[in-house]
Amino acid sequence: MFRAVSGRAVYLMAATETPETLSGQTNCWLRPDMEYVAMETKTGDVYVCTRRAGRNMSYQGITAGHQLVILLELRGRDIIGAALETPLTFFKTIYALPLMTIPDDKGTGILPSVPAENPVDRAALAELKTNRSLRTEYGVAEEMLLNYDGVATLNCVAGQNIVEVRKAFQNQIVSKGEAVIYMEPEKFVMSRSGSECVAALCDQWYLDYGASDWRAKSQRCLAKMNLFFDEVRDSFEKSLNDLGEHACSRTDGLGSRIPWDRRYLIENMSDSNINMAYYTVCPLLQGHAWDGSAPGPANIRPEQLTPEVWDYVLLKDKPYPSGCDIPQSTLDKLKREFEYWYPVDDRMSGKDLISNNLTYYIYGHTAMWPDDQSKWPKAIRANGHLLINSKKMSKSTGNFCTLKEAIDRFSADGMRLTLAGAGDGVEDANFVEEEAEHGLLSLHSFLEWVREMLRARSCLRKGNYSFHDKVFASEINNTNRETRRHYQKYLYKAAVRTGFFDFQSKLSQYREAEPRGMHHDLVFRFIEIQVLLISPICPHMAEYIWGLLGKPTSVMWAAWPEAGEVDHILLQSSRHLHNCVREFKLKRETFSTAGDRHQVKPESPTHATVWVASPSLSIELTTGQGQLELQKGFHHEETLAREMFKQAALHRVIPDLAVSAQTSKDNGKAVTVQDVEAASQLDEMRLFRNSSEFIINTLGLTGLEVRRADNTEPVLTSDLLAAQASPSSRFAQSITLKQQVSRFEQLEISLDSEKIVMYINIVDTTRVSDGKCIMLR
Known part of the structure; x- marks a missing residue:
């Protein structure tokens, strides 16, 4: 079977992305049931790998004329147990061993084993050492497993990070002929013809996005940009750090010719980095003739737009180009348009373009205007994709x-x-x-x-x-x-x-x-x-x-409408009123259905008494035959306070802080200084008395009375009912003066489910009427 490769140098093409670890290699992995090919290279050597990897190699200058010449087809079990040599490891001889988890759609189907680095390799070797039946099935002798621990022999410069070591070591072993560079698409890519795409080595131009000075400028640009969301910034930072050489030319399709090599077109993503700069002058150059059939208001022909003309329009301190037949006043008008509209205040695009087009966009601007940060983009708003019905x-x-x-x-x-x-x-x-x-x-x-x-x-x-x-x-x-x-x-x-x-x-x-x-x-x-x-x-x-x-x-x-003054005390009062009425309606429904349990249908209430006092608020519904007490523990602030006290940092600041009931439940909105001030000035007695008609209509009553719960006047209610009434907010007790509230430079509390965020700046310490000390900042 191996006669086709007899007399030739045969290489098992083990693929790795971490060549600096190969000095610790102890063996080589193949999948027993996987199909492999022995292919002929342009030097006459034989490479063993999967057919998919061989096809990629044929387009990367490894074979002659992009042809995949297969000398032999075989399976992994045909190679397992073979004695191998590698110049990178400490051991003179290593062996090909079986591993069932090697994928057939990535890499070459052959992996180097470095157990000191990879726990998967350690586990697979341990299983072979203890599983005699597995060794027998694939003809693995015990002596093939003696090289259990690798020995590092890598010589590198001290102080280098791993990326620098990796690149240097890669260049070293490739230059010595001990390895070749192999590339493949990151994932399966189907062409429009229905064929699987390959990574091909072409004669083309590259942009080195990894150049340190260029990357540093782009990172400075990114640091100043508004990206709206932290996860977007994280994605951009990763993209800038990972980006290296990028092919920027192609031989067919639409695009501009590379000025210094007219054989090639500029690849579209490399050619669309600062195209928005053209938008600023496009109306003057093209007018409404978007097909270029007629010149625009500036009366400039395309052939007149030389690089020197564009330099004058887009760059500062560039002289008027000599020999230019465009009037300087016309170019100055274009220049003014560009200076007026640039930089790009915000660019909106899909989040899938962060790792390519949008990163190139940042690089393109820092390359075009390296010393003029006023032209660098200001913001990028990335968005997601669209789902239908989830x-x-x-x-x-x-x-x-x-x-x-x-x-x-x-x-x-x-x-x-x-x-x-x-x-x-x-x-x-x-x-x-x-x-x-x-x-x-x-x-x-x-x-x-x-x-x-x-x-x-x-x-x-x-x-x-x-x-x-x-x-x-x-x-x-x-x-x-x-x-x-x-x-x-x-x-x-x-x-x-x-x-x-x-x-x-x-x-x-x-x-x-x-x-x-x-x-x-x-x-x-x-x-x-x-x-x-x-x-x-x-x-x-x-x-x-x-x-x-x-x-x-x-x-x-129409212009955006002017917003008048907002009376936060009124809004606070209204929201408190509607929250209370909503609670009152629930109590009324409970009252009306109470007979379901007692088999006695209660008479519909005709009157109500609203009790207002500290520390809670209650409502009493009255029927024509008497009164039925319905206690309403109005403790809206308790959920917020309970979650706040879980955070030790809040204890020191305001140990008795609780937010007004209505704002703490108002869709998780932030509580502002105005809300705090409004809560401290809320007059519940006046509010409920002035809104009695609204409460009567809403509850379907004929009369309403508003009374203080701490009133000593004899009433039919119990002392417990009155004692449980409270104002809308603990702030009414804790902060009694408006000037105290105004000492808050910033106070924001947002309630979203169980998550609480609070920002408080302390500028003074004030003791309040109840003897408790609060920190005002």
């Missing part, structure tokens, strides 16, 4: 929808609304069809309500603002500011939530709370603000409603 898009599974089908089903604005709300960050966005249907219905409901308000315009209330009017006015202003911040950070999911869905909920809350009907001015201010907030995402609906409002110009010409 699954990857796939035609084979039917989880697929074309853009036309989606627009026909959900409309353009419905699609845009759902896509914007599908996900922020670098996680994969999830397009859920049910949410698209809900969003489309919400848009149409808003449109119909606008039409209704236009018809009923003359019937809407006018005059002075009520308490709920003022609250809604502040909600409009607050939503305006929140949504603007989300848009500025490209957080479109958050912008859709605050700028549409939450905004619509606040409208519903206002309609429900105001017993005299909505105020005319607030209704149409809300409509106008709502239209402007959703116009970037739902432009068609916004444009249509803008026209219904009688606006003379397009909504696209």
